[in-house]
Amino acid sequence: MATGMGPVFDGISHFGLSPEDFLPVIALGFFAGLRGPAHSRLTLGALTLCWFGGGLSALLGLSAPEIVLSCATAALFMLVGMALAANIVLPPSVCAMLGASLGLVRGMADLSGVEESVSHILTLLGMTASVFAIFAIAASLTIPLKRLWIIVAARVGGSWIAALGLLLVGWIVRYGALTR
Amino acid sequence: MKRMDSSSLAAAALLALLAAALPTDVSAHIVKGEAIGFFSGFEHPISGLDHVIAMVAVGLWGAQLGMPAIWVLPVTFPLVMACGGFLGLIGVPLPGSEIAIALSGVCLGAAVLLELRPPLWVAGILVGIFGLFHGYAHGAELPPGQNALLYSLGFVLATGLLHATGITIGLIHRWQWGKLALRGAGAFVLCGGAFFLWGALS
Numbered sequence: 001m002a003t004g005m006g007p008v009f010d011g012i013s014h015f016g017l018s019p020e021d022f023l024p025v026i027a028l029g030f031f032a033g034l035r036g037p038a039h040s041r042l043t044l045g046a047l048t049l050c051w052f053g054g055g056l057s058a059l060l061g062l063s064a065p066e067i068v069l070s071c072a073t074a075a076l077f078m079l080v081g082m083a084l085a086a087n088i089v090l091p092p093s094v095c096a097m098l099g100a101s102l103g104l105v106r107g108m109a110d111l112s113g114v115e116e117s118v119s120h121i122l123t124l125l126g127m128t129a130s131v132f133a134i135f136a137i138a139a140s141l142t143i144p145l146k147r148l149w150i151i152v153a154a155r156v157g158g159s160w161i162a163a164l165g166l167l168l169v170g171w172i173v174r175y176g177a178l179t180r
Numbered sequence: 181m182k183r184m185d186s187s188s189l190a191a192a193a194l195l196a197l198l199a200a201a202l203p204t205d206v207s208a209h210i211v212k213g214e215a216i217g218f219f220s221g222f223e224h225p226i227s228g229l230d231h232v233i234a235m236v237a238v239g240l241w242g243a244q245l246g247m248p249a250i251w252v253l254p255v256t257f258p259l260v261m262a263c264g265g266f267l268g269l270i271g272v273p274l275p276g277s278e279i280a281i282a283l284s285g286v287c288l289g290a291a292v293l294l295e296l297r298p299p300l301w302v303a304g305i306l307v308g309i310f311g312l313f314h315g316y317a318h319g320a321e322l323p324p325g326q327n328a329l330l331y332s333l334g335f336v337l338a339t340g341l342l343h344a345t346g347i348t349i350g351l352i353h354r355w356q357w358g359k360l361a362l363r364g365a366g367a368f369v370l371c372g373g374a375f376f377l378w379g380a381l382s
Contacts, residue, residue: 020329085255152251159255160336163262164329167336170269170319171328 007119011126014110015134020073021106024080025131027161028102029138030154031084032095039095040139047099048132054107055124063112070172072105077165084158087151103131217327221334224318225342230281230376231314235339237288237369238307239346244292244353244362249300253307254343258336260308261315265332268319277313277320278380284310285373292366295359314339 015021028047032040057063064072079098083090090098110127114120142154225231235257242253267274287306290296298306318335349365352358 019333023333085259156251156255156340159259160340163258163265163336164332166259166262167265167269167319167332168328170266171332173270175328 007122008126008129011123011128012130014123015127015130018110021110021127021131022134023161023164024077024102024106025135026138027080027084027158028099029135030142030157031080031087032099032135033139033142034084034087034151034154035090035092035095037143039090039092040136040143042092042096043099044132044135044139046096047103047135048128050100050103051107051131052103052124052128054104055111055127056107056121058108058111059114059116059120059124061116063108066109066112067172067176069105069109069112070176071169072101073109074165074168074172076102076105077168078162079165081158081160081162081165085155085162086158087155099135217330218334221331221336222338224321224335225314225338229372230285231317232342233369233372234281234284234288234310234314235342236346236349237285237292237366239343239348240292240350240362240365240369241288241303241307241346242343243347243350244295245297245300245303249303250347250350252300252304254340254347256304256308257311257343258339260311261318261339262336264312264315264317265319265335266315267312268316269322271320274313274316274320277316279377280310280313281317282373282376282380284313285369286377287373289366289368289370289373293363293370294366295363 025047028043029040032043063069076098080102082088083098107124107127111120111124225235238253238257242250245253264274288310291303291306322331350362353362
């Protein structure tokens with residue numbers, strides 16, 4: 001998308017206007033935040049680096065087919081949503097792997113079919129900066145949570161994300177790959 | 181100036197993030213069908229009174245049952261509803277869904293009216309079964325040409341807000357008059373369910 005403010009802002013706006021990107025990032029941020037600072041720090045690094053890596057590999061022409069990326073997106077919605085809804089106990093490395101998978105898949109999906117250029121690398125940088133910021137904000141807000149109802153609200157949100165993932169699988173079965 | 185504590189700040193941020201999930205039909209992000217997808221998804225659960233009364237009743241019953249049912253039931257419902265939506269989307273036949281949807285109003289209304297307190301797992305299964313049929317109707321009646329994610333987001337959000345409405349109304353349960361009013365609301369849901377059941381059977 002073109003904002004008219006340059007490629008970095010295009011990347012930031014793309015992330016902010018793509019629910020398939022920001023919803024799982026926020027959910028993962030809440031989940032990692034509920035688990036603690038160690039989980040959050042490791043996942044933040046893995047998610048951001050892999051998002052950039054996935055986008056870069058797509059720019060270089062190394063991307064998975066659209067249907068695979070759509071299925072992986074739906075599966076990640078379900079995994080992240082279920083993890084948050086159930087507030088399951090995971091080691092930091094597994095949480096980071098979840099973040100890495102999300103970063104790779106969404107980074108690739110966002111930039112697949114786009115030609116490599118300095119402008120698009122800047123767009124990817126803008127996108128990655130948004131991922132970093134939104135995840136960090138979501139996780140840092142959740143870490144100090146003490147009130148039960150706010151934790152419950154985050155977990156209810158997780159169940160909605162998981163429900164979305166399951167519905168996306170149905171859409172893919174019925175209509176094929178999701179449109180970007 | 182009074183400073184916000186971290187919980188208030190987190191609550192405000194949660195609301196802001198939820199607001200960010202709203203559609204972007206006036207932005208420059210032009211992708212055909214996006215806003216239509218969100219709104220038609222959002223409209224679907226609230227356009228049928230049979231869906232509305234059942235989903236509000238889930239919230240009412242959850243509030244009546246107290247912790248942890250107050251949040252377990254609204255978490256269970258969208259998840260199982262999505263399973264039903266999945267079945268509807270892929271075209272698996274599920275006969276009698278209209279009857280089951282109407283029956284959900286009758287059963288949930290009766291549960292609120294009689295202030296039934298079954299074990300949590302029984303309440304969860306009951307709500308889950310009805311959620312399956314409600315979701316199936318949403319999936320099977322899907323209009324073509326919608327944005328998948330935004331349509332789904334709209335209908336999950338609308339369902340969740342209907343539960344939240346039920347829970348909010350159900351908070352009057354803490355007062356004696358509120359308990360009676362809540363049981364009255366259960367009777368209203370029961371009558372509505374019976375009306376739709378009559379229609380589905382005839």
